[in-house]
Structure formats: C-alpha cells, structure tokens
Amino acid sequence: MDLKFKLIKESSGARLGEFETKWGKHKTPMFMPVGTQATVKTLSPEELKDAHSDIILSNTYHLWLRPGEDIIDKAGGLHEFMNYKTGPILTDCGGFQVFSLAKPKDISEEGVKFKSHLDGSSLFLTPEKSIEVQNKLGADIIMSFDECPPYPVTHEYMENSVLRTLRWAQRGRSVHSKSDTQALFGIVQGGEFEDLRRLSAIKTSEMDFDGYSVGGVSVGEDAETKYKMIEYATAHLPKDKIRYLMGVGDPVDIVEGVIRGIDLFDCVLPTRLARHGNAFTRDGKINLRNAKFKEDFSVIDNECDCYACKNFTKAYIRHLLTADESFGQRLVSIHNIRFLTKLVEDIREAIDNDRILEFREEFINRYKKK
C-alpha cells in the first residue's frame, strides 16, 4: 500500500514530511511508542491519544506466540482487538526477538530456529512466515524479516548477513498478500561499514518497498559510530519514501537522527524508563525515586502539558513508585511519551523555520548540561 509520503521540506538534512493511512494524514518526523503485546504497557488508547501519540508499534513474535495471529484475525485485526482506532499500527517483524533467542548454529538461509521464551518449545521463523503472521495481524505498516547480527562482527560476516537480508526481503515480499491495505518496508543493515550500508540501501531500494527502515543501530556502538551508521544508510535511500530508524528513541538520538534524514522512530525507552521511575525533562533524565524528590511538591516539568504534569507532584509520583503502585508507572509513561511527541512537534517546527541546527544546539546543551 502506498503511504503517499510527501516530502514537504528539507533543511540541513532534516525532513519535514507527511504520509497517509486510512486513519488520516500524519506529520513526520514522528515518534511511535511500543506496544509489544497489543498494549503500550500501562496505558489505554485514550491516554495515548491525550499524549499526542498518533501511531504505535506492536510485535509479530510476541503476538504470534500469544494469543496467536488467528485469534487477532478473528477479532477483526489488531485495531479491533485492542480497540486502538485513532491511528496506524506498525508491526515489527519479530527478527529482533528471534535473534536474541537463537544460537548461531540455528540461523540458516531458510530461517531461524529458536526456543520460545514462554515454554521453551522449539520454533522456526522464516521470512515468509513473518509476513503471513503480519498479514493476519493486520497492521497498517509491516516489516520485512531481517537478520539482526550481533555487534561487532567482521566485515565478511556482515556482508553475508546483508546479502541474506536482501534475499529474505525478496522472499517476504513475494508472499505479501495484503499489499492493498498494508505497507511493507525493507530494512537496511550493514553495521558500521559504509560500503555495506550503501550496498544494503541501494539493493533494498531497488525492490521498491513502501518505505525503508534502518536497522542494526544502537546495539552497543559508541555515539559517533551510531550516527555514521544512520548517515551511511540514508545517503542512499530514495528521498520520496519514508525512512524509519528502528528502536532508537533517546531524545538526543532522535534529534541527531532527524538531521541525518530520518522520519520515523520507535523505542521502548519512554515506557521502560517510566516503569523504572525515570522521567525525561528538558534538563535531562531524572530518577523520580531519588530521595531528593521526597518533599518536592513541584511537577516533573512545568512546561509540559501532559496529564501527569497538569495534576501531580513529584513527591506524590515518587511515593507511588516507591510503593510499587502501577498508577505511578502510568503517570510517568504518559509524561515520557508526551515528552517525545512534543520533541518531534518542536523538531517539525524547527525544520519548518529552517533552524533545526540551532534547535539541536539548544536542546542538547540543556539536556546534557546537568
């Protein structure tokens, strides 16, 4: 399915864009919270909407195992099943999960053999199977099944991996049965190697997917390497298609990614950090469980318009977190998601005003000062 991506403006490498799904028009750069098991942990669809989140990511591997794609299909698809009716859903292919569960010897050209994290049973996932499951889940955007190599690996290893991911992309594409309603993305790999990122980007683009993901980033490399990986990939991707940087969501990384031509981000960070008591603020990340907030009756961020910041103090939220009350995790999740949706709103405005580089300077100086 064509997402009708429109590149509205390009400024200092950053792109202001728009794409369309049956849920409406969506502005990029955009951030997606992660709802692995058909829920963004602790949050209702209403709360997501209130936090200005217009799209979520869910996961093929987890839903395939439980409750199973057939049940979700019978429910009428993911949107119906989880009653998320305000925006698009993107499903990850499951590769990332499967590779973390597989032994090297169990990775073959055919697919990946691995053990279920639920009951230890032996399972096999192939590029075709991943697409079939995603077809049944019914997300608006689905991912090709890619190989997710560890970091670091040799150039030779990575080259073979990139070539295999290309073959897998072709195989998945050939069984994609819902191309009228589901957009399919190809994934660029290649690690930190410029020639392999280029090869991967060019060859994947030749397959003419509805959008392109940049994978294998933020896997343990240093910041400089991370940003190069992104540049090497986006340099060779078509300008008229959307680009999605998989799994990256640190606020600074989002800004740096945008400047390197990324349109779409997803990350578990806002919700995972929230569950562990950490909140994003313009002045850096804070740990709300810290004793210094015991009697701090101010809000997390008085510039924030989220439900938590409009109604509750840090002292109260700290109490909830310390007492293991789920409402505390929910409030911080709402805040962290709103922080990132506001960040991309500000980024879009900065691109529109041709001041994204100044924005980066100001944002990073304040976020990292401490």
Add this chain to the structure above:
RNA sequence: GCACCAUUGGUGAAGUGGUUAACACGGCAGAUUGUGGUUCUGUUAUGCGUCGGUUCGAUCCCGACAUGGUGUC
C-alpha cells in the same frame, strides 16, 4: 526474691577464639534504545546490650550490671 533463656545493622536474622560479620528485605545510587509489567548492577554494621576479666588475640569463653521473656514462691 530465686532459677533458666535471650540481647548481632533500619528490619528479619546466620555465624566464628584470629585478615573484608553470611543471606534476605529495606535504604541510597546507577543502568535501560525493533520491551524484562516490576528487571539488572553497585553500595549500605570499623561493629555483635554495658563494664570488667581470661587470652598473643574475644562478637564468640568467664563475671557483674542493664533490658526483655519464661517458670516458681
């Protein structure tokens, strides 16, 4: 009054005549990037009720005292 038992960190407690007093919880801090829904890592008693004694050396043995518990007149 007498007899017996007990006394270890914020809590529950283990332990030994000899360098750093186990473990758990709690506390304090850190981590987290295509999800670990309560995770991971680090740290947290210069001291074993008090005062003496024995000993090269005592939280551990002995005595007195303090506090608590049980039994008994």
